[in-house]
Amino acid sequence: MSITHTVKCFQHQNEYCLYDAKQIDDFSPNMLSALYWQKNKAVTGSAQGRGTTWFVKYTPKHNKQTQHWVLRHYYRGGLIGKLINDSYIFTGQTRTRAAQEFSLLAHMQALALPAPKPIAYRVVRSGLIYQADLLSTRIENAQDLVAILTTKSISPHLWQKIGATIKRFHHHNIYHHDLNAHNILIDEAENVFLIDFDRGEIRANNQSGWQKDNLDRLQRSFLKEQKQLLNFHWTHENWQLLLETYLSHAP
Incomplete structure (x- = not known):
């Protein structure tokens, strides 16, 4: 219903x-x-x-x-x-x-x-x-991605799941105004969720470059956390894997 x-x-x-x-x-x-x-x-x-x-x-x-x-x-x-x-x-x-x-x-x-x-x-x-x-x-038994990456690295498969999940939202024209690493949650079964859609909206595919803007914002958030945190298990290779999966994934 x-x-x-x-x-x-x-x-x-x-x-x-x-x-x-x-x-x-x-x-x-x-x-x-x-x-x-x-x-x-x-x-x-x-x-x-x-x-x-x-x-x-x-x-x-x-x-x-x-x-x-x-x-x-x-x-x-x-x-x-x-x-x-x-x-x-x-x-x-x-x-x-x-x-x-x-x-x-x-x-x-x-x-x-x-x-x-x-x-x-x-x-x-x-x-x-x-x-x-x-x-x-509330997403049960989940942590935000920053909290996880301060304690450990995650598998290549999970980076792929993150990229594929973001693509699902974009496929349905969902614009996330503040797509950052804190607004990605991972539960105990390694399911990926997006949260905090304040100022989010439905945008047309032909609207100029909003999908790339979302991804650029997310990359900047990883770089910011990497500079601020002593232990942050994120690398350029992780980002490339996320991005490659996003670009190749067909929901």
Whole structure:
């Protein structure tokens, strides 16, 4: 069943939420706040980026099967992020960062691409300004590629799988705005996933060079980590193997 058939809306005053009723049977907008999970002792971990990403657990009232989710608040990057932090200009509900990422994640689920499932999002307006939060599924038993490469090298076959996975997304015209080594996850079975699709979008194949831009950004992230980390098991040969597989792979 497509996620679009199970999505419901919650709206109250300046707060607008969309959620997957198949995943949540007792939705509350408070679920888009870290404080809710802290009060319920349901925080299982966190990670630091522009802000804190929270890992939480949720047990539905009816089927009792615990789910593991990621809660992320939207923060601006770069110099403007130091000034405005987490506020955005409101130009329409469907054009908010949270709505667009939720929609893109749902689209990728319909294509069976290895990315998180969308659970819910919230947009809180204050005049012409909004703030937003997103809940998505957590990739179980997985680490980001940088964390792995700081401890060990990975096999040539796994580099090939990474290249083939990126090609699958590009084959379906999925543009990842921030494709870097931290946003590639590998689980215990060596399945490859892409995460964090903020500002991602569907782009036409004839749009100028965006696939190459994605790959160039990824290569720069490897080079950056190599300079900053004492032990980082990445070589130019690894990159060539990834790239050759990407170029030759036909999804």
